[in-house]
Amino acid sequence: MIETTSAPFPTIRVRPWLGRIAVVASLIATFMALVWAPTDAVQGDVYRILYVHVPLAWLAYLAFFVVFLASLGWLWTKRPWFDAVAVASAEIGVLFTGMFIVAGSIWAKPTWGVWWTWDPRLVTTAVMFMMYVGYLLLRSLSTDFSRRATRAAVIGVIAVIDIPIVHLSVLWMNSLHQLPTVVRAGGSPAIDASMGFTLLVSVIAFTLVYFAFLAERVAIELDRQRRMLEARS
């Protein structure tokens, strides 16, 4: 049974501001990535795709971890808000993972000489992408709201296992992909300070974009749920 008694459809007041802040942050990040950050001594300007590729990877992890938390929330409370957050985050996560793979592929061509290689990081990322495409497919093919939310939540809980597998695959297996540069055990970030700062700004900008998208999509989903419940009653 769906719980609808205590504030099932909270309004998100920061929503209009999030989008504007995200746009400003993105413009700053774009300027820093294309103009302010120095050219890499080895890769030249090609490396600048790092400022898109790494934030996209981070957002893919974040989005799917939010799906996991929201899925637990739904299974625990059966509040529609959690299901709305889960579907919103899954859709954004799939979008960002797709872009993450494409950006990686564009970077791979000039540096590795191929668009795609059977590298553990690439393969595990593609598997993660497929898992959440399956998650969205399950949702789209189910008609009953409660049943759909519960079943999707189970997949949302199980699929989170792939996030550490993707991240640690470069350490566990022989990989062409470089090892973690910023967050790594037993050492400071292996990146120039100005490049590192630009990367940080890019990550913050992309994170704001994620939350702006999330707020909009959750609002749409809650509205859809409300209309569905009204139509049923």
Add this chain to the structure above:
Amino acid sequence: MNAFERALLVAARELAAERRHPDGFVAALTFTGLLVLMESLAFGPGQARQPGVASALFWIAILFAATLIATRSFDRELEDDAIDAILVLDGGREALYAGKVVAIAIVLAIVALAAGALSLVLLDLEVALAGHLVLIGVLGILALAPVIVLATLLALRVRARVALVPILSFPILIPQLVACTQGAAAALTGDAAVALGWTGILAAFALVYGVLGLTIVPAAIE
């Protein structure tokens, strides 16, 4: 009646139904044999006889056979709404899940035995470590069955269920598929240490997904 007995009852009922109308079993067996033949032809006998390739072809066929058997098994439950009677019982959901896993693993083991014999004969494979190969086979099936049953349960009464079960389960089953393939290849070539290493991983997967399934299934079925 305790939980274990309830699960065994569901498994026995499932096996009895399969024995009476073995359509799922026959379809899976035919499909697996056909897949092994077609894959071997596509690769050519030289390539298909490589231990790694032969193992991969066999386990991919088994994976598809598992989805066929599980889908047919739940189709039978839905045809006369028998599943609803089990679900309303106290502990019925866990019994349904565990019973289905046991029964489908047994049916799949028979299919694997037949398909394995077919592969060995057709590809003229030499088995260096038969005991290890059997162990990989048993643990591989036990590692596959809980995920396949869980995916089939999640896709129950959903449109395009036949396509959805592999889409949901195969990405989760990739580590198990790698372990089965590598372990079987090691058993064929006689690398006992490597084969035993993969059996440990398969046992861990069987345990983790078995327990996860039992924990999550009561919440997943409504």
